[in-house]
Amino acid sequence: MRTVYTDMQRFRFPVGRLPDEALLSGLATGDPELAVTFVRRFQHTVFGVAIAVTGDPQLAEDIAQQTFERAWRHAQIYDSRRGSVTTWLTTIAHNLAIDAIRSRRPEPVAPEDLDALLGVVTDTPEQRALADDASARLRAAVAQLPREQGRALVMASIYGMTAQQIADWENIPLGTAKTRIRTAMAKLRTTLTSPKRGDHGQ
Amino acid sequence: MANDVTCETLRENGAELALGVLPGRERAEAVAHLDRCADCREYIEQLTLVGDGLIGLLPGSEPPVGFETRVARALTQASAGREGRRATHGFGRLRRGFRGRRPGRVRLRVAAAAAALALAFGFGGWAVGTAIENWTSSPPGPADSTSRLLSAELTGVGPDRPEAGEIYAHAGAPGWIYMSVDLDDAGIPYTGEISCLLERTDGTTVRVGTFPLHDGYGYWGALVDVDPSTLSGARLTSADGTVLAVAHFETAS
Structure with a gap:
């Protein structure tokens, strides 16, 4: 870790260009510039997850800081084979946010928030589609789900609601809630695992 | 597990498992199945990628002014504190509770809470797989308040049995193990994957997973059934099977 930083200083490598993994590792040096760069790079994403799940700016700030x-505390167990630093951070933020709302509210989501969030995750501006093909395909696949499946999916995946909670919320049988989650996820899995269209001849 | 989960059952509950919303007992049974079914593990990993992707669709948002500075300062100060502790005490504060034959009750509880917290937020799971990570992340049901915690000091295998960290095993619902390893202090600055095996009183062992060490240093945890009446110890081995550290459990509380 320190070697990375030392070399970086020697060659005046701008820390803003460090790969995510190296930046994460470099946090252990305690260098203020690395810490600022790390937070600056990911704060928008991390806070976005926290505020989307909680809807509470103060709580979201606490979660983002945590x-x-x-x-930082567990940087040494980060394994790049399991996913990107961004995904690791968003997973931590999401878990913290879910835990926070479970302990604070009997109902994790308000109806208007659910519909708004479903709209957000299916929003497909052109720049997003161009920027990240996998995300764009996933977003499009969510948009194509029947609305009741999309709602069940968002409730489970974003708000961390169990099938029983979804059944109670939607006033449907438990089996129906489980089927909606399973069917929606199966469609999205197919989307992500199927060969990309237009990969050849470009 | 009392109830054996089939691949068909796993596929029915797989989406909920991957999203971390499958209730306790079903979760535990499904994860036990994953431990012995590679096809279902791959299936769950794919669904977990979908779940990760869904979270990735959430829009970014600017935190309040000053957030960046506050957090960066906190990280820097924490780093300084950790470095200070390492310079003074070697591996860290938790080990000091194990220097005597009987670890202190208060410190042990603090350590146990830290271990549970790490697992509760998925750090252990990240090491063993993202599906497990989601499983550990947000258990809908309460923990078993009557569960037992075992602890042991990890020691190197040399003649003077140098200290090499500590390990906790929680017998409850869910059961889990958590360990912090510092083989560097034991003179083994090993970097690479190591395996954790739990030993039973009848002499059998069960492999519970692998995790990376960097310069002999690392943390790891996993959800696993822990039977305090038969769990006798643990063994950490390198990729070629060399035993790097061992532990012998005693009841901690």
Whole structure:
């Protein structure tokens, strides 16, 4: 870790260009510039997850700060084979946010928030589609789900609601809630695992 | 597990498992199945990628002014504190509770809470797989308040049995193990994957997973059934099977 930083200083490598993994590792040096760069790079994403799940700016700020502290504390167990630093951080933030709302509210989501969030995750501006093909395909696949499946999916995946909670919320049988989650996820899995269209001849 | 989960059952509950919303007992049974079914593990990993992707669709948002500075300062100060502790005490504060034959009750509880917290937020799971990570992340049901915690000091295998960290095993619902390893202090600055095996009183062992060490240093945890009446110890081995550290459990509380 320190070697990375030392070399970086020697060659005047701008820390803003460090790969995510190296930046995460470099946090252990305690260097203020690395810490600022790390937070600056990911704060928008981390806070976005926290505010989307909680809807509470103060709580979201606490969660975002905890996310960075936990990432720093456990940086040595980060394994790039399991996913990107961004995904690791958003997973931590999401878990913290779910836990926070479970302990604070009997109902994790308001109806208007659910519909708004479903709209957000199916929003497909052109720049997003161009920027990340996998995300764009996933977003499009969510948009194509029947609305009741999309709602069940968002309730489970974003708000961390169990099938029983979804059944109670939607006033449907438990089996129906489980089927909606399973069917929606199966469609999205097919989307992500199927060969990309237009990969050849470009 | 009392109830054996089939691949068909796993596929029915797989989406909920991957999203971390499958209730306790079903979760535990499903994860036990994953431990012995590679096809279902791959299936769950794919669904977990979908779950990760869904979270990735959430829009970013600017935190309040000053957030960046506050958090960066906190990280820097925490780093300084950790470095200070390492310079003074070697591996860290938790080990000091194990220097005597009987670890202190208060410190042990603090350590146990830290271990549970790490697992509760998925750090252990990240090491063993993202599906497990989601499983550990947000258990809908309460923990078993009557569960037992075992602890042991990890020691190197040399003649003077140098300290090499500590390990906790929680017998409850869910059961889990958590360990912090510092083989560097034991003179083994090993970097690479190591395996954790739990030993039973009848002499059998069960492999519970692998995790990376960097310069002999690392943390790891996993959800696993822990039977305090038969769990006798643990063994950490390198990729070629060399035993790097061992532990012998005693009841901690």
